Amino acid sequence: MAKILVLAEHRQGQLRDITFEMLTKAREIAEKTNAGLTAVLLGKNVRDHAKTLAEYSQKVLLVEDDRLENFNSDVYQKVLVHLIREHKPILTIIGHTSYGVELAPRLAAAMKIPLATDCIDLAFEGDAFIVTRQMYGGKVNVRAVLRKSESYMVTLRQAAFQAQKPPVPMNGQIEEIPSPLTEEITTKRFIEYVLPPPGGVDITAAEVLVGIGRGIKDQSNIPLVEELAKSLGGVLACSRPIVDKGWLPSDRQVGTSGKTVKPKLYIALGISGAFQHVLGMKNSDLIIAVNKDPKAPIFSFSDYGVVEDLFKIVPVLKNKISELKTQKA
């Protein structure tokens, strides 16, 4: 029976959301192709995780080793090469996460398995394996076919699929596999986790956020949007490029590598809406976006949209809000 392998991702004692998203999508493909669904769990003292994964899969391959205590792509690669050779899956699914991008391309190259990364959909169509991914920051979707092979590999975008429990727990069998690691791996060594420095502002607690992106153009324009945020009793947040440029501190960043926020109001100014940002703010109660590009992905996640230069809207809007407040006072 053909097999689909899903590599469980976990960190600091927690199975990560992507694991269940992958298992959900894998279950759908397994049902369609009549394949077996196998979860792969590598770690140290992770038996509890194996039990959880067993509810979502027909089999859990568990490899425990002291060297697997923290993620290390070189160590993972050694173990996965062994498992993939042994089990010959038609498809191996890994998360398009920081761990996944470190691991998957190199593993695929080492095993000469065709790989597609950051997939938002995948399917076997006849004997072709087809993926959907995005280009140009999410502005274009791509349908692509992988080179014909007996085995394929993909990394799956975070939150591209909603995790769902199987209707009935699958009671997968946990198969313990002796660690295939024979020697110490010295090429790369995990030292420690580094926490971000504590920031002055907690944007996750704010009820109103004004989020700024590339469209803000220059650091000198920040006071203008800051005033708008203040007039609404809110604070400034931003997308990644603003932190990269050093215009706002990293504790203001919304998105996969920053904070996830859910304010009552999120005003997105000059943010195109790359998924990394959207994942951090799409559950806000009310989203209003201002962007010059009518096709900016942000408009698909907003309640209200304004196709206009933000510098034409922001000053007028700020004045109107301030006037209103003065009247009330």
Next chain:
Amino acid sequence: MDIIVCVKHVPETAEAELKIDATGKGIEKTGLVFDINEWDDYALEEAVRIKEKFGGTVTAITVGAEDSESTLRKCLARGADKAIRLTDPKFAGSDAYATAKILYRVIKDMHFDLILTGAQAGDDGSAVVGPVLAELLGIPHATMVKKIELGEGKAFVNRELEGGLEERLEVKLPALFAVQTGINEPRYVSIMGIRKAMQKEVKVMGLADIGLSESEVGEAGSWLMIEKLYVPPVEKQAEFLTGSPDEIATKIVEILKSRGLI
């Protein structure tokens, strides 16, 4: 420290409205401004900073058409010493895997202590070239790198994880690091730099020079073949507010009032 930086010449699309071209497999390039891939810009800056601190050379390499020369010139102006452009009609259609193979054929015969790439490219967003190149060369790698500290025969790097968390790793040199944006603040190109760059030579190599067969590059040598591009289906669309800026602002204020937000 001899450092190789792999760069890509890509269109700036963050604020542009894109149109799919007649082939259905690409976008209309006219009207788009091309520049060095944003992630590679940080990789180049990091390489130049390491060179300034420890001495050595920086070589910029790209796989691309003739027009990618401008990105290499920019690298030279910003402090790279040498540049290599890998150009051949047969390279067209190469995905990240084929691109890594092409780079490998040239880099394997060069001396280097460190290879830097961007963590991904802004056009295809694959995040594949760096780690595959490291595998082909048989050297360690780290991706999503936010900090590099060099030691004796090894480097300490911080990798970006999710939610603001990072991890610190020790990696043996020579190694390949794929850097994340924000690792540094790329410098502006000086007039002096541009003048100097004009005098530097860009070495051009093609398929015949790197000893790969046609079947190993382009679409034939790729993992992934594009069938078609399309505009992402819109699941939900914002209600657009139109009118003059004043009218739009009034509408926004009304919405905020009705929600009790002001």
